[in-house]
Amino acid sequence: MSDVSAPPCTTLDDRAIDIGPLPQLVGYALRRAQLAVFQDFYATFAEFDIRPTQFSVLTVLRHNPGRRQSQIADALGIKRANFVALFDGLRTRGLAERRPAPDDRRAHALYLTEAGAALLDELAVPLARHEGRFIARLGAADMQRLLTLLHRITGDG
Amino acid sequence: MSDVSAPPCTTLDDRAIDIGPLPQLVGYALRRAQLAVFQDFYATFAEFDIRPTQFSVLTVLRHNPGRRQSQIADALGIKRANFVALFDGLRTRGLAERRPAPDDRRAHALYLTEAGAALLDELAVPLARHEGRFIARLGAADMQRLLTLLHRITGDG
DNA sequence: TATTGTTATACTCTATAACTATA
DNA sequence: TATAGTTATAGAGTATAACAATA
Numbered sequence: 001m002s003d004v005s006a007p008p009c010t011t012l013d014d015r016a017i018d019i020g021p022l023p024q025l026v027g028y029a030l031r032r033a034q035l036a037v038f039q040d041f042y043a044t045f046a047e048f049d050i051r052p053t054q055f056s057v058l059t060v061l062r063h064n065p066g067r068r069q070s071q072i073a074d075a076l077g078i079k080r081a082n083f084v085a086l087f088d089g090l091r092t093r094g095l096a097e098r099r100p101a102p103d104d105r106r107a108h109a110l111y112l113t114e115a116g117a118a119l120l121d122e123l124a125v126p127l128a129r130h131e132g133r134f135i136a137r138l139g140a141a142d143m144q145r146l147l148t149l150l151h152r153i154t155g156d157g
Numbered sequence: 158m159s160d161v162s163a164p165p166c167t168t169l170d171d172r173a174i175d176i177g178p179l180p181q182l183v184g185y186a187l188r189r190a191q192l193a194v195f196q197d198f199y200a201t202f203a204e205f206d207i208r209p210t211q212f213s214v215l216t217v218l219r220h221n222p223g224r225r226q227s228q229i230a231d232a233l234g235i236k237r238a239n240f241v242a243l244f245d246g247l248r249t250r251g252l253a254e255r256r257p258a259p260d261d262r263r264a265h266a267l268y269l270t271e272a273g274a275a276l277l278d279e280l281a282v283p284l285a286r287h288e289g290r291f292i293a294r295l296g297a298a299d300m301q302r303l304l305t306l307l308h309r310i311t312g313d314g
Numbered sequence: 315t316a317t318t319g320t321t322a323t324a325c326t327c328t329a330t331a332a333c334t335a336t337a
Numbered sequence: 338t339a340t341a342g343t344t345a346t347a348g349a350g351t352a353t354a355a356c357a358a359t360a
Contacts, residue, residue, distance in 0.1 A: 017217065017220075017221050017224065017228055017229065017232035018217075018221055019213075019217050019220065019232055019233070020217065020219065021216065022213055022216055022217070023308060023313075024304060025284075026288060026291050026300065026304065027191070027194040027195055027198050027209055027287075028209070028213060029303075029304050029307040029308065029311070030190055030191040030194055030307060031195075031209070032234070032307070032311045033187055033307040033308075033310040033311045034184070034188055035234065036310060036311045036312060037187055037310065038184055038188075051349085052184055052185070052188070053349090053350080056179055056185060059177050059178065059179055060174065060176050060177065060179070062177065063174075063175045064174050064175060067174060068318075068319095070317090070318065070319080071174055072174065075176055077189070077192065078350095078351090079352070079353090080319070080320090081319090081320075081321080081322095081351095081353080082350075082351065082352085084319070084321085101318095104317095104318080104359080104360075105358080105359060106317070106318045106319070106357095106358060106359045107317090107318055108318085130184075131183060134183050137309055137312075138306060138309055138310070142306060143183065145302065146183070146306040147181060147183065149295060149299060149303040149306070150186040150187060150189070150190040151180060151190075152294055152295055153190040153193060153194065153294065153303070154186070154189045155193060155294075156180075208326085210327085225341075225342090226341075226342065227341060227342080236328070236330090237341075237342070237343090238328095238329080238331095238342090239329080240342095241343060241344080243327095258341090261336080261337075261340090262336060263334095263335060263340070264336090264341055264342075265341080265342075
């Protein structure tokens with residue numbers, strides 16, 4: 001339905017902006033796509049107060065119990081100095097814990113708590129819905145192609 | 158050459174970390190790929206002191222001279238409050254300028270300066286090298302497939 | 315001497331609220 | 338009343354330097 005009584009243009013130029021060659025730049029396209037997915041992630045996990053980085057730490061802890069802070073941080077591309085506060089946020093919520101490393105009194109071995117493991121189980125359902133929304137946009141086959149291309153960009157595949 | 162006198166393991170567990178299902182999550186894969194490309198962008202344009210967001214603003218100004226701040230900011234997904242300092246950084250360097258909007262005394266019309274246009278011309282060469290490094294990893298056909306998939310993720314494809 | 319975890323600090327990016335001058 | 342630009346502010350994320358304890 002068009003509105004025949006719509007007012008005339010109120011500005012000199014209200015055509016859509018032309019962002020030119022930006023969509024053909026891989027960095028720009030990656031950034032916009034990443035923001036779209038993270039926005040969906042934030043909305044999906046807001047009720048659990050879990051952000052993408054926190055989710056990635058919990059996941060790596062589940063798959064690597066007892067590793068040191070620096071190993072976990074390195075695997076996720078996080079500086080060890082920045083990992084301290086990030087991990088403390090999980091620890092004070094009872095989701096993860098530090099234990100003395102048996103072979104090195106400087107180091108801590110990191111573990112999920114039972115509450116952390118239970119939360120990760122609980123997050124599996126909304127996570128699948130979140131991923132499912134993007135698989136629905138692309139189809140499963142194209143999503144797998146996208147993941148493979150992204151791994152080749154990152155340099156590990 | 159392997160070093161037969163290499164010391165034994167110094168830690169309890171120095172196998173590589175297993176980041177589990179993270180590489181199959183679209184948000185994680187996008188984030189890591191975006192960081193890899195932006196790292197290359199930073200290194201490529203460090204000598205020009207241009208960051209990805211600044212480059213995108215200059216590019217949109219070239220393609221849309223005379224538009225208002227809020228239009229430019231919206232097109233790039235930047236809040237108008239955050240755009241002020243960003244644009245001032247370009248303006249004080251003589252790359253862009255504000256002019257009074259002819260039809261609305263609240264608004265400013267934004268333009269590239271000649272220096273800004275000249276810089277953008279100069280940046281074309283390193284930009285092509287930057288893009289070329291990732292096209293080299295994927296091949297031109299797969300890069301085009303990646304861009305198309307990314308646009309579909311973002312929702313404008 | 316080097317490394318682990320930590321603190322301090324700074325800079326960027328992002329988000330919201332509120333102000334001003336116009337409309 | 339609403340909008341364009343602006344200011345202030347706060348929260349993440351990220352980067353470097355330096356320190357204590359330990360290797």
